[in-house]
Amino acid sequence: MKTPQRFYVSLKAVIVHEGKILLLQTHNGLWEFPGGRMDEGEEGVPLETVLRRELAEELGSSVAVRLGPIIRTFIAKYTDGVHGLITEYLCWFEGGAIVVSDEHKAYQWVDQESWKELPFAQWYGNGYQKTLETIWDNPHLTRP
Numbered sequence: 001m002k003t004p005q006r007f008y009v010s011l012k013a014v015i016v017h018e019g020k021i022l023l024l025q026t027h028n029g030l031w032e033f034p035g036g037r038m039d040e041g042e043e044g045v046p047l048e049t050v051l052r053r054e055l056a057e058e059l060g061s062s063v064a065v066r067l068g069p070i071i072r073t074f075i076a077k078y079t080d081g082v083h084g085l086i087t088e089y090l091c092w093f094e095g096g097a098i099v100v101s102d103e104h105k106a107y108q109w110v111d112q113e114s115w116k117e118l119p120f121a122q123w124y125g126n127g128y129q130k131t132l133e134t135i136w137d138n139p140h141l142t143r144p
Contacts, residue, residue, distance in 0.1 A: 008084040017093035020109035029099040030121045060099035066092045074127045075143040092144040105136045
């Protein structure tokens with residue numbers, strides 16, 4: 001019998017506001033979408049609730065985001081060798097003051113061109129780039 005694969009479950013928000021998308025910068029200078037891994041004990045919690053917890057932790061509790069549909073799911077291999085099942089939700093910024101948590105050092109709203117100059121974490125492969133290309137190739141996705 002084969003050993004079943006084990007995965008982290010990671011939920012990310014592709015947050016759109018005024019035609020731009022929000023990215024967070026890690027302490028090693030790489031960029032990613034807000035969100036994160038499901039915590040132990042959250043296995044029975046709706047995924048949207050887990051994502052909202054992550055967004056409050058990473059962006060501050062005053063930030064309001066409207067969650068939309070899942071737009072992409074892919075598998076990444078983290079630096080510790082464990083694979084992650086990444087699920088990305090299309091979301092819209094509704095207001096509030098972004099206060100970046102200790103997990104990140106900055107945030108930036110990127111447009112169709114400016115994201116191309118930013119370095120992304122290698123363990124996501126080209127996952128984020130594919131998502132951003134999909135968004136920009138389908139401009140209706142940037143409108144709520």
